[in-house]
Amino acid sequence: MxxxxxxxxxxxxxxxxxxxxxxxxxxxxxxxxxxxxxxxxxxxxxxxxxxxxxxxxxxxxxxxxxxxxxxxxxxxxxxxxxxVGVISRGYGGQGPFPKKVTLASIPQQVGDEPCLIVQNTEVPMVVGPNRQASIELLLQDHVLxxxxxxxxxxxxxxxxxxxxxxxxxxxxxxxxxxxxxxxxxxxxxxxxxxxxxxxxxxxxxxxxxxLQVAKPYLLNPWDDRSELFDADLDYYAVVGIGYPQRFYNTLESIQIKRFQCHEFPDHYDYELDDLQFEDDMPIITTEKDAVKIWALIKDQADYRRQIWVVPVEAxxxxxxxxxxxxxxxxxxxxxxxx
Structure with missing residues (x-):
């Protein structure tokens, strides 16, 4: 630890x-x-x-x-x-800053939360530690x-x-x-x-x-059967957020009782080995983690483990x-x- x-x-x-x-x-x-x-x-x-x-x-x-x-x-x-426009520190992103966030942005460059925000809203957004520079870049292209x-x-x-x-x-x-x-x-x-x-x-x-929990969805579907979510299965709960217990409470609220906790630091930069286990039990994770996990596995054609995502709405x-x-x-x- x-x-x-x-x-x-x-x-x-x-x-x-x-x-x-x-x-x-x-x-x-x-x-x-x-x-x-x-x-x-x-x-x-x-x-x-x-x-x-x-x-x-x-x-x-x-x-x-x-x-x-x-x-x-x-x-x-x-x-x-x-x-409306949004700025953020872009914690976990490597820049260079200031940097615009688009639907094509990856967490390694702009951070996980900015990717999640833009994917959900398509709002104009810029990240960087210098907030003035971020605002000035944002206002170059948008009247807000x-x-x-x-x-x-x-x-x-x-x-x-x-x-x-x-x-x-x-x-x-x-x-x-x-x-x-x-x-x-x-x-x-x-x-x-x-x-x-x-x-x-x-x-x-x-x-x-x-937070209102919505129906979990599959991050990496590959056949029709995989679209059916089953709360009675065993899951690996993979989570890298500031307060993991909230996610575990969320899982219990949607009747998922059997899961093994695999916690990582907030804004954790996942590696493929973090998603490998000895059996074929599915993974379940947060939307914030999912943006980083998807960037990691989307080009891995041989990665077949199901990864379920639990969306929430304020x-x-x-x-x-x-x-x-x-x-x-x-x-x-x-x-x-x-």
Whole structure:
């Protein structure tokens, strides 16, 4: 097990030995606050884009459901004929940056989540660590009403007009400690400064979402019989996301009871050997993992193991859309009345 996986496991278990990392957490907090204040006080320059910017992020390390939320908001805006574009860090991609994301893009170049976003929405999108450069490249080819930044909540060099923080109800805030003692990127007080969208089935807030599971589909079909999904089979659950337990809960929710867990780090760059097992049991995985796995196996004609993908869609409360419309209205972006 790698160091990153060891610490991730300790966070999830809230292991007592994490207190040994508190001095490092204090250093992280001091450096983070200093950098933030330098930007907020104008000592470091912040980029103000020529169109409004919305940031969707979280204050925790690992998955929270922000990508499905972003995809849903993009679809909503497109349905309302609002011209929207997306930028992202492109974590896991090798560039060169900034780089446009298209349906032909591969995860090795632009990252897995950007590929997933564009495959689901065909939204104009650019990735790269320099958000200003990404926005400028995006605006070269597109006239936009709104730009959504996938993550980047802590990227203070980018001015933003709307901030949504996704808070996973199931995972919570762990031991409520900053990195690396805990998995918080920012203090809990940050939740008071932005719009918080609670992710879970038993929300305490009107602003909430949950993930609706759709029927699994076969990533690599080769005959008619293979199109029939069977929840009673044994599966290898191959997953490389920030919070794997969410995927296991999803499998159980669709009555898949027998699966062997094969966890990899978030944004893991799969190799073919990772998908090889001694028997012919099928694999089941997430859409985020599937974009990387497909890029790996699509030219492997002799790879015959079934790989099933479980798609999910963010379902937002009506209060989320009401607030979103109000926030857009304040920016001069008008959503037509129903």
């Amino acid at each position: 790698s160091l990153a996986q060891t610490i991730q496991d300790a966070w999830n278990r809230q292991a007592k030995w994490l207190i040994l990392l508190r001095p490092l957490s204090c250093l992280y907090a001091a450096a983070f606050q200093l950098n933030k204040q330098l930007y907020l006080k104008g000592i470091k320059k912040r980029y103000v884009a020529p169109v409004p910017v919305m940031v969707i992020g979280n204050i925790t390390v690992g998955g929270s459901g922000k990508t499905p939320l972003l995809i849903q908001l993009v679809k909503y805006l497109q349905q309302q004929h609002i011209r 009403d709104l730009i959504i930044s996938d993550d980047g909540l802590q990227h203070w060099a980018l001015q933003r007009q709307i901030e949504w923080i996704v808070l996973d109800q199931n995972r919570g805030l762990g031991n409520q400690r900053l990195l690396p003692e805990g998995y918080l990127r920012e203090p809990i007080s940050r939740l008071q400064q932005s719009t918080v969208i609670e992710h879970g089935f038993e929300p305490q807030s009107d602003l909430h979402m949950h 379902c937002l409360s009506e209060a989320c859309y009401t607030l979103f419309n109000q926030q857009l209205e304040k920016l001069g972006i008008h959503i037509p009345s129903a």
